[in-house]
Amino acid sequence: MTAGHSLLARFAALDSATVSDALDARGLPPGQGGLRPMWGTPKVTGFARTIALEPLTGEHGGSHILTDAIAEAGPEDLLVVANGGRTDVSSWGGIVSVGASVRGVRGVVTDGACRDVEQARELGFPVFARARVPVTARGRLRQRSSGEPVSLGGVTVGPGDVVLADEGGVVVVPRERAAEVLEAAERLAEREAAIEAEVRAGVPLPDAMRDARLAGTEATR
Numbered sequence: 001m002t003a004g005h006s007l008l009a010r011f012a013a014l015d016s017a018t019v020s021d022a023l024d025a026r027g028l029p030p031g032q033g034g035l036r037p038m039w040g041t042p043k044v045t046g047f048a049r050t051i052a053l054e055p056l057t058g059e060h061g062g063s064h065i066l067t068d069a070i071a072e073a074g075p076e077d078l079l080v081v082a083n084g085g086r087t088d089v090s091s092w093g094g095i096v097s098v099g100a101s102v103r104g105v106r107g108v109v110t111d112g113a114c115r116d117v118e119q120a121r122e123l124g125f126p127v128f129a130r131a132r133v134p135v136t137a138r139g140r141l142r143q144r145s146s147g148e149p150v151s152l153g154g155v156t157v158g159p160g161d162v163v164l165a166d167e168g169g170v171v172v173v174p175r176e177r178a179a180e181v182l183e184a185a186e187r188l189a190e191r192e193a194a195i196e197a198e199v200r201a202g203v204p205l206p207d208a209m210r211d212a213r214l215a216g217t218e219a220t221r
């Protein structure tokens with residue numbers, strides 16, 4: 001297992017809420033909602049491979065958007081597509097799901113809409129998006145950049161940043177802070193597990209769930 005794989009596996013044992021709390025405690029942008037799994041309840045972690053889209057003006061006859069980035073992507077990657085939150089046109093589809101699956105890519109988070117959800121579901125390929133829409137990107141969108149920092153709902157995602165997406169939302173952890181945020185999130189998860197165990201054992205909720213023990217307080221940093 002590579003160091004990257006084991007880092008991602010440790011993040012995968014957590015969830016977006018706990019990692020969001022660890023980001024909050026460091027003054028980093030917390031997680032965000034509104035980006036939902038388009039089928040099922042997958043949880044996915046990966047290193048961001050970024051692509052930015054923009055409206056197409058004029059003619060475009062080349063390769064489909066996203067395809068060059070997907071062709072270079074691999075099994076530790078999670079694609080992050082920036083399309084400014086647009087939901088009137090698809091920024092992800094079924095053939096690109098096939099292409100990404102073939103490369104072993106872990107999934108995609110798109111700040112926009114997707115189509116061909118059935119194909120993604122049949123492939124077991126996780127797609128997180130803001131909406132579903134049947135309208136093709138062809139003739140409507142073009143690729144502005146690949147491998148550059150992008151905005152995901154106003155949060156900057158750089159290539160190689162750690163992204164965790166689950167049914168609760170999406171968190172982005174800057175690569176250079178990943179080890180520190182991971183350790184803090186693991187401590188928070190342990191704390192919460194201890195509180196839950198007390199509640200199950202009959203400790204009254206107001207006693208078990210005190211400020212000093214929860215995220216957002218000095219004790220948890």
Ligand SMILES: O=C([O-])CC(=O)C(=O)O
Nearest residue numbers: 093094095096136137138
């Ligand atoms: O035309 C599009 O927007 C892309 C598409 O459906 C696919 O990848 O299958």
Ligand SMILES: [Mg+2]
Nearest residue numbers: 093094095116
């Ligand atoms: Mg299609």
